Every structure is written in structure tokens, then in C-alpha cells.
Amino acid sequence: MGCAPGGDGPVGYVLKVGQQRIDGNALLDRQLRLEFLGRILCRNCGRVTRKSFNQGHCFPCFRKLASCDNCIVSPEKCHHHLGSCREPAWGESFCMQPHLVYLSNSSGLKVGITRQTQAPTRWLDQGAESALPLYRTRTRYLAGLVEVAAKAHVADRTNWRAMLKGSPDPVELERERERVRELLNSDITALTQEHGHDAIVDLDDAPASWSYPVERWPEKVSSHNLDKNPVLEGRLEGIKGQYLIFDCGVINIRKYTAYEVALAESVVEAG
Incomplete structure (x- = not known):
């Protein structure tokens, strides 16, 4: 869809x-x-599979594709830099690209990450009624590290049942962005000292909002x-x-x- x-x-x-x-x-x-007519056709190779793995893959494709690896769900576990990526070329085109760490309001305030080119599609996929970027990072791995630090202060999951019961209470995202940045100041400083001053960039975009x-x-x-x-x-x-x-x-x-x-x-x- x-x-x-x-x-x-x-x-x-x-x-x-x-x-x-x-x-x-x-x-x-x-x-x-x-x-449902009884057949599942792997979205990668097209073979018939009795069970869907990772939203539409057969088990062999689930095991071999980098897009099905655990680090896609947990980007802080990215191992591309260790030379063990399942598909290094795919990793370059997907993970080694600019990502956004963002705040959104779907069932309440949450933090998440997405490729820069996927905003606002990612926010709409999650049913967010408003969102704004917090940082831009050089890679998905760095975005994952920032998200892990942010999870100590902001939820990282959407309550899908609450999201489907109506519009969430309004959240002043720009005020929340400043609050979260202050809380993450030492974490961001440590990461930029390790990965370079341009590895993580503050963003000040205005919030976007939608109705469904x-x-x-x-x-x-x-x-x-x-x-x-x-x-x-x-x-x-x-x-x-x-x-x-x-x-x-x-x-x-x-x-x-x-x-x-x-x-x-x-x-x-x-x-």
C-alpha cells in the first residue's frame, strides 16, 4: 500500500x-x-512459500538478504564497517546514506529514524499526525546510535491500538526537539568526537502535519x-x-x- x-x-x-x-x-x-487465495509468493525471488518471513520473503531469501538482517530493525548493530554485511553493495546504497533522526506524534511522542529520502513517507506509514527532523546523520549506523541514546528519554514505538482509536493529544514538537537536544548534548558530543564534526547535524525544519x-x-x-x-x-x-x-x-x-x-x-x- x-x-x-x-x-x-x-x-x-x-x-x-x-x-x-x-x-x-x-x-x-x-x-x-x-x-486470501492461499498462496504466498516471495517478494524477492517469486517462489511459493508456505510462510512469510519479514513481510513477504521465503526463508532462503530471509537468510541471505541484507534487507532482512537484524541490523535493519536495530541499526546500531550495523556491521558493514566490519566487512561482514550480507550484501556490501546494497549496504552502500541503503545504509551508507544520510538518515534522519526524527520526532513524531502518532500515539504520542516518539523518536525514530529513516533515510532522508524517505521523509515524509516513513511518517505516514506509521500513522504520524505530525513530525519533524531532529538530526541528520551521515549513515544509518550513526542514526541508530543516536536513537539508542534518545530512547532513554522518548518512546521509540507506536501504540498501534491507540493510534487507530483517533487523533493523539497535540504535542509541541519544536519545544520537544529543544528539550531532547539538551538531554542528548553529551551523547552527541561524544559521537561527533569519535566520528567527525559533520557526522551528526542539527536540523531546524518546521513540523509537518497530516490528516487521514x-x-x-x-x-x-x-x-x-x-x-x-x-x-x-x-x-x-x-x-x-x-x-x-x-x-x-x-x-x-x-x-x-x-x-x-x-x-x-x-x-x-x-x-
């Missing part, structure tokens, strides 16, 4: 089903049937699992982050990357 800022309106979503690209916002308030195409928020958030129940049928009431919000439950579409599914409008019989 792809997304993009909506200008003066809500975030715009595109659902990718096979070769089709469907306007997700246009599906709101319609009765839909989403069905949600007509009704669920009172109770229950998650639908396609592996246990291959059919989800209900009225689509909203989209936020990577979640489709139905009147009968929510589903994390990213979790089912590479699943073979059918999406259709269903008919509700009167009476």
Missing part, C-alpha cells in the same frame, strides 16, 4: 493488488470483500488475521498508516505483503 501527502486534504492511499493500483480513498464507506481518510474510528480495535480467517468482509471506514479500518476489525496490510489476495465490492442483501 502506497501513500502520499494529500495537500489540503487527507493523505492519499493506493492499494496494490496484483498488477492493479486502486485508489484506496475512493473505497471508503463501501462494503468490501478481501480474500477516516470516517469513523473504532471503539474497540480488533485485528483480523488472514492466516486464521482468509476472508475479511465489511465496510471500509478508514485508512491510517498501514491499516485498513473496517466496521468488523482492522488489518495491517503490510503484514500480508506477497500474499495472493482478491479484493472485490460485496453486495449486502436488504432485509
Whole structure:
């Protein structure tokens, strides 16, 4: 599922089903049937796999691809500089690039990192309603080290259930940025002394904010699992982050990357 800022309106979503690209916002308030057809096709090699690893990979690809390594989730564990990266060329193009350490408000204040080229897509993926950069770092590894230091003062995870129940309480991100910078001053000084004065740069961008195409928020958030129940049928009431919000439950579409599914409008019989 792809997304993009909506200008003066809500975030715009595109659902990718096979070769089709469907306007997700246009599906709101319609009765839909989403069905898992029983096959998972590895997003890397295309082979059929009984189980999805790391959002759409077969086990051999999960074991060999650098994009599936543990350091992607925990960038402070990057081992590219030790010469043991699974795919050094890929690491150069992905990890050895400028990254942002940011603050956002999705279910409350959180800290995170993303490649500089992925802002604001990363923030929209997480359902953030506002965000701003804190630092720019030379590499993903450095961003991970800064994030580890920041986690002592700011949460690093989104409470997805809270995020799907409505808009979070407002957060003054610019004030929080100054507070967090003050708390991290000694950590940043130590890192720049070790890695160079230009390794970590303060950023003063203004916060960005978004609204999401949600007509009704669920009172109770229950998650639908396609592996246990291959059919989800209900009225689509909203989209936020990577979640489709139905009147009968929510589903994390990213979790089912590479699943073979059918999406259709269903008919509700009167009476």
C-alpha cells in the first residue's frame, strides 16, 4: 500500500493488488470483500512459500538478504564497517546514506529514524499526525546510535491500538526537539568526537502535519488475521498508516505483503 501527502486534504492511499493500483480513498464507506487465495509468493525471488518471513520473503531469501538482517530493525548493530554485511553493495546504497533522526506524534511522542529520502513517507506509514527532523546523520549506523541514546528519554514505538482509536493529544514538537537536544548534548558530543564534526547535524525544519481518510474510528480495535480467517468482509471506514479500518476489525496490510489476495465490492442483501 502506497501513500502520499494529500495537500489540503487527507493523505492519499493506493492499494496494490496484483498488477492493479486502486485508489484506496475512493473505497471508503463501501462494503468490501478481501480474500486470501492461499498462496504466498516471495517478494524477492517469486517462489511459493508456505510462510512469510519479514513481510513477504521465503526463508532462503530471509537468510541471505541484507534487507532482512537484524541490523535493519536495530541499526546500531550495523556491521558493514566490519566487512561482514550480507550484501556490501546494497549496504552502500541503503545504509551508507544520510538518515534522519526524527520526532513524531502518532500515539504520542516518539523518536525514530529513516533515510532522508524517505521523509515524509516513513511518517505516514506509521500513522504520524505530525513530525519533524531532529538530526541528520551521515549513515544509518550513526542514526541508530543516536536513537539508542534518545530512547532513554522518548518512546521509540507506536501504540498501534491507540493510534487507530483517533487523533493523539497535540504535542509541541519544536519545544520537544529543544528539550531532547539538551538531554542528548553529551551523547552527541561524544559521537561527533569519535566520528567527525559533520557526522551528526542539527536540523531546524518546521513540523509537518497530516490528516487521514477516516470516517469513523473504532471503539474497540480488533485485528483480523488472514492466516486464521482468509476472508475479511465489511465496510471500509478508514485508512491510517498501514491499516485498513473496517466496521468488523482492522488489518495491517503490510503484514500480508506477497500474499495472493482478491479484493472485490460485496453486495449486502436488504432485509
